Amino acid sequence: MLTPLPSSKWDYDAAGHLLVRAGFGGSIAEIQDLTNRGMQQSLEKLLNSVPAASIPPTWAYANSLRDLLDQIRSSTTPEEKVKARQAFNKANQGQMADLIQWWTQLMTDTNAPLLEKMTLFWHGHFATSATKVKPAYKMWLQNQTLRAHALGNFGTLTKAVSRDPAMLVWLDLASSQKERPNENFARELMELFTLGEGNYTETDIKESAKAFTGYRINRIDQQFRFAANQFDSSIKVFMKKAGPWNGDQIINIILEQPQCARFVVTKIWRFFVYEDPDASLVDELATKFRQAHYEIKPLLRTIFSSEEFYSDRAKGAIIKSPVQYLVQARRSLGVYAPAGRVLANIYRQLGQVPFYPPNVKGWDGGKSWINTGTLTYRYQIARALINGIRPEQAGLPKFPAKTAASTRQEPQGQNAVASMPSNLDGTPGQAVTPFPPLTPPWPVEKYVNSEDRSDVQRLLEKLYTQTFQSRPQPDLLKNFVKVASNKPLPLDDGSIRDLVMLMMTTPNYQVS
Amino acid sequence: MSQEPDVVTRRDFLRTSVLGAALSWTVPLFIERTFSALDAEAAESSLPVATGKDHPILVVLQLAGGNDGLNAVVPYVDDAYYRARPTIGIAKDKVVNLNGHIGFNSALAPFKTLYDEGHLALLQGVGYPNPNRSHFRSTEIWQTASDPNKIVRTGWLGRYFDNCCSGEGATVGVALGGQLPQAFTSDNPTGITLSPGSRLGFAKETDASEQAVFNQLNGIDHDTVSGASIGELSGPNSSGMTAIEYLQRTALDAQIGTDKIAEILRRVKPEAIYPKTQLANSLSLISRLITGGLPTRVYYASQGGYDTHNAQENSHNRLLGELANAVSAFCQDLKSKGIFDQVMIITFSEFGRRVAENASKGTDHGTAAPMFISGGAIKPGIYGRPPSLEQLDAGDLIYNVDFRSVYATILNRWLKAPVSKVLGRDFNPLAFV
Numbered sequence: 001m002l003t004p005l006p007s008s009k010w011d012y013d014a015a016g017h018l019l020v021r022a023g024f025g026g027s028i029a030e031i032q033d034l035t036n037r038g039m040q041q042s043l044e045k046l047l048n049s050v051p052a053a054s055i056p057p058t059w060a061y062a063n064s065l066r067d068l069l070d071q072i073r074s075s076t077t078p079e080e081k082v083k084a085r086q087a088f089n090k091a092n093q094g095q096m097a098d099l100i101q102w103w104t105q106l107m108t109d110t111n112a113p114l115l116e117k118m119t120l121f122w123h124g125h126f127a128t129s130a131t132k133v134k135p136a137y138k139m140w141l142q143n144q145t146l147r148a149h150a151l152g153n154f155g156t157l158t159k160a161v162s163r164d165p166a167m168l169v170w171l172d173l174a175s176s177q178k179e180r181p182n183e184n185f186a187r188e189l190m191e192l193f194t195l196g197e198g199n200y201t202e203t204d205i206k207e208s209a210k211a212f213t214g215y216r217i218n219r220i221d222q223q224f225r226f227a228a229n230q231f232d233s234s235i236k237v238f239m240k241k242a243g244p245w246n247g248d249q250i251i252n253i254i255l256e257q258p259q260c261a262r263f264v265v266t267k268i269w270r271f272f273v274y275e276d277p278d279a280s281l282v283d284e285l286a287t288k289f290r291q292a293h294y295e296i297k298p299l300l301r302t303i304f305s306s307e308e309f310y311s312d313r314a315k316g317a318i319i320k321s322p323v324q325y326l327v328q329a330r331r332s333l334g335v336y337a338p339a340g341r342v343l344a345n346i347y348r349q350l351g352q353v354p355f356y357p358p359n360v361k362g363w364d365g366g367k368s369w370i371n372t373g374t375l376t377y378r379y380q381i382a383r384a385l386i387n388g389i390r391p392e393q394a395g396l397p398k399f400p401a402k403t404a405a406s407t408r409q410e411p412q413g414q415n416a417v418a419s420m421p422s423n424l425d426g427t428p429g430q431a432v433t434p435f436p437p438l439t440p441p442w443p444v445e446k447y448v449n450s451e452d453r454s455d456v457q458r459l460l461e462k463l464y465t466q467t468f469q470s471r472p473q474p475d476l477l478k479n480f481v482k483v484a485s486n487k488p489l490p491l492d493d494g495s496i497r498d499l500v501m502l503m504m505t506t507p508n509y510q511v512s
Numbered sequence: 513m514s515q516e517p518d519v520v521t522r523r524d525f526l527r528t529s530v531l532g533a534a535l536s537w538t539v540p541l542f543i544e545r546t547f548s549a550l551d552a553e554a555a556e557s558s559l560p561v562a563t564g565k566d567h568p569i570l571v572v573l574q575l576a577g578g579n580d581g582l583n584a585v586v587p588y589v590d591d592a593y594y595r596a597r598p599t600i601g602i603a604k605d606k607v608v609n610l611n612g613h614i615g616f617n618s619a620l621a622p623f624k625t626l627y628d629e630g631h632l633a634l635l636q637g638v639g640y641p642n643p644n645r646s647h648f649r650s651t652e653i654w655q656t657a658s659d660p661n662k663i664v665r666t667g668w669l670g671r672y673f674d675n676c677c678s679g680e681g682a683t684v685g686v687a688l689g690g691q692l693p694q695a696f697t698s699d700n701p702t703g704i705t706l707s708p709g710s711r712l713g714f715a716k717e718t719d720a721s722e723q724a725v726f727n728q729l730n731g732i733d734h735d736t737v738s739g740a741s742i743g744e745l746s747g748p749n750s751s752g753m754t755a756i757e758y759l760q761r762t763a764l765d766a767q768i769g770t771d772k773i774a775e776i777l778r779r780v781k782p783e784a785i786y787p788k789t790q791l792a793n794s795l796s797l798i799s800r801l802i803t804g805g806l807p808t809r810v811y812y813a814s815q816g817g818y819d820t821h822n823a824q825e826n827s828h829n830r831l832l833g834e835l836a837n838a839v840s841a842f843c844q845d846l847k848s849k850g851i852f853d854q855v856m857i858i859t860f861s862e863f864g865r866r867v868a869e870n871a872s873k874g875t876d877h878g879t880a881a882p883m884f885i886s887g888g889a890i891k892p893g894i895y896g897r898p899p900s901l902e903q904l905d906a907g908d909l910i911y912n913v914d915f916r917s918v919y920a921t922i923l924n925r926w927l928k929a930p931v932s933k934v935l936g937r938d939f940n941p942l943a944f945v
Contacts (some may be wrong), residue, residue: 177871
């Protein structure tokens with residue numbers, strides 16, 4: 001049984017934990033504000049904040065994409081076509097870099113962090129990659145769809161995703177034919193989006209594939225279009241129920257399965273709390289979720305107000321995703337994040353590029369975030385964020401850096417193990433793209449006053465609280481005090497930056 | 513950090529004799545110390561230190577997404593093939609004949625050359641009972657070598673590392689790509705991951721106490737490892753690591769492993785014969801690491817894009833061409849360096865594809881498929897039977913070679929490892945080694 005956290009246990013650390021997990025962390029002042037509000041009010045604020053209107057990227061309208069595609073279509077010679085396609089790819093690369101930055105900015109600036117965090121969760125759940133979808137406009141549209149339903153209703157969201165143009169391309173629904181329909185979407189709908197492997201039959205896949213026919217994309221406005229003449233209206237037997245089912249009806253039948261709620265609840269718990277929830281806990285939440293007709297907010301309210309969410313088992317159990325790592329560093333420490341392709345490249349080296357999940361299963365997360373390559377890069381980027389990013393630290397390959405040659409080589413399958421262009425080479429002295437100056441160093445004076453500089457203990461408690469989003473653990477803190485004690489007082493900017501950097505290159509900083 | 517004079521002496525010895533002068537100006541001081549000290553402990557221990565020159569090496573290429581075996585190795589004399597695939601079947605004149613019954617898709621022509629030279633084995637109809645058609649579950653089955661109805665946490669290569677390579681350090685397995693493959697998962701995490709474009713090694717620390725705290729918090733504190741050899745660090749006793757323990761372990765591996773790799777890559781330059789593809793890049797890099805003497809038993813690289821549900825003709829042929837050209841260049845490179853006999857390259861994919869094409873001129877998830885094995889010391893030939901196109905299981909091919917007997921062959925005859933310890937039981941070996 002999940003019990004609510006008693007109000008006596010609500011303190012600064014609990015508030016920090018909530019803001020990190022249900023959002024992307026924050027300043028000492030923000031966490032203090034939540035501490036003062038109490039848990040209920042803090043939670044309602046997170047659940048119900050209405051985001052400020054965001055400005056879409058300049059190219060995010062249907063005509064912009066249509067113009068580019070028209071140029072390809074209207075080419076008369078093969079050479080013209082190649083040129084038009086190259087022009088499209090080039091423009092699209094820039095737009096994808098814009099899009100990655102646009103969303104990162106939104107996560108950083110938003111006053112509704114839980115909405116963004118949930119949008120990120122659904123992006124990993126209905127994982128769709130631009131490697132196959134291509135146009136940034138479609139990826140932007142999908143992001144809008146996920147955002148619109150992120151805290152709404154799971155059934156409604158799933159139906160919306162089944163009509164989402166990027167998804168229609170990604171899992172080949174847009175090209176599925178009435179005769180011998182394509183099974184790609186039907187399979188992943190059940191395996192990855194709703195039920196989990198082993199909870200349906202191959203016949204269920206074949207039958208439901210017939211129901212998801214007639215799904216097309218309108219070339220003019222890039223929206224979903226139902227082509228009735230391509231719809232297979234025959235009787236399908238799906239999960240032992242016979243009827244002339246259409247796609248929405250298939251999703252309804254899936255939602256009736258208790259397993260669907262268990263599957264979704266488990267995934268949400270793993271994302272927000274810890275990896276291996278007990279079966280009884282999952283059942284309890286799943287029952288509630290189904291009784292609430294798959295409304296997402298009540299489920300999150302139950303999770304975030306439970307004592308289990310604030311337990312020792314939960315604290316420190318989650319390895320931060322690269323997006324969390326970067327956005328949280330920005331929101332909590334106030335480091336400057338770079339923009340454009342540099343940002344995309346940093347994401348790539350950290351192992352997670354928004355809009356480019358490695359396959360339809362999304363990011364595995366957990367310990368999979370960390371290997372010798374990504375951990376090394378985390379430590380390097382910590383240094384770069386604190387000292388300011390010089391071009392050579394920002395990265396080697398351009399992103400998305402598709403030359404004419406690599407465009408041809410690009411894999412099409414959504415299950416491609418992330419197929420970003422690479423120029424892996426550890427040799428020094430290789431060409432580094434001359435990026436413009438990137439970010440300034442961390443502004444020490446904004447957070448540290450002259451008294452702090454002369455009082456090591458006080459300074460480090462402050463830096464620790466800001467960096468780790470909790471009050472200091474004495475055992476960990478004393479290590480940093482030891483380092484600082486060797487430095488001349490008052491501590492200068494360089495020494496203070498070194499200390500924050502050192503905190504960021506601990507295993508403890510990689511988890512939340 | 514330990515400062516006994518004898519340790520310093522060994523460090524100095526290693527720095528000059530084993531690693532060369534390059535290390536002293538490129539590697540940050542504190543990392544060099546850690547590395548050298550640990551390396552000295554390894555050198556001192558009685559365990560044989562493997563080098564890239566004297567043991568068999570396995571290179572695993574994953575064709576991610578489900579390679580369409582029937583359009584790669586084409587049963588072009590079988591009418592049933594063209595009936596099932598009226599639009600995407602590979603035309604007879606686009607097939608390179610192998611034995612009068614089957615032939616390579618012409619995109620795989622370089623494989624025919626390898627085959628003629630006696631350096632390629634083709635395994636037909638490889639799969640497993642009760643095939644699973646989920647990418648993820650079937651990949652997991654291949655990676656963990658489990659029975660299809662059992663969930664096994666560790667990978668088959670991870671178990672090989674655990675059982676047969678203790679004492680060899682993290683570089684025993686090297687994966688090219690963003691993530692460590694599940695096949696490497698072991699009770700004790702092992703393996704180095706090189707991400708595309710990654711920079712190797714940690715950044716420089718200058719302050720001595722800062723180094724010490726960094727080392728301590730990342731599990732590299734000498735107080736905790738002093739007296740322990742690297743072999744003991746890789747002992748199979750840390751299953752169920754917490755996130756923090758896992759991070760510490762990875763930090764340690766990264767410090768030791770990637771510095772060795774960086775040193776080799778500075779010294780050994782790439783050959784010009786490789787095509788400009790990601791897979792070829794990976795193989796070129798692997799060649800350099802082998803040449804440089806990295807003590808790695810298994811390299812792992814991946815080529816994605818095989819999930820061809822839709823309009824597959826061009827994309828599938830392109831993928832096969834990339835694969836064959838990259839492998840061909842790799843073999844040529846190894847041959848010219850005189851180390852081809854030491855290396856075996858295998859390909860696998862989580863499944864083949866449905867026999868009949870779908871209406872989108874593509875193919876859906878299927879079952880059995882061929883594997884390609886190449887190397888200087890393999891026994892060339894065609895193994896297994898071509899699966900029947902008439903007798904199908906729910907529209908899919910029926911396997912006749914269990915993939916675990918392929919693994920068993922590799923473990924037993926190539927890597928000289930005890931099969932039942934790694935795979936849980938014995939499987940009949942094939943004759944390709």
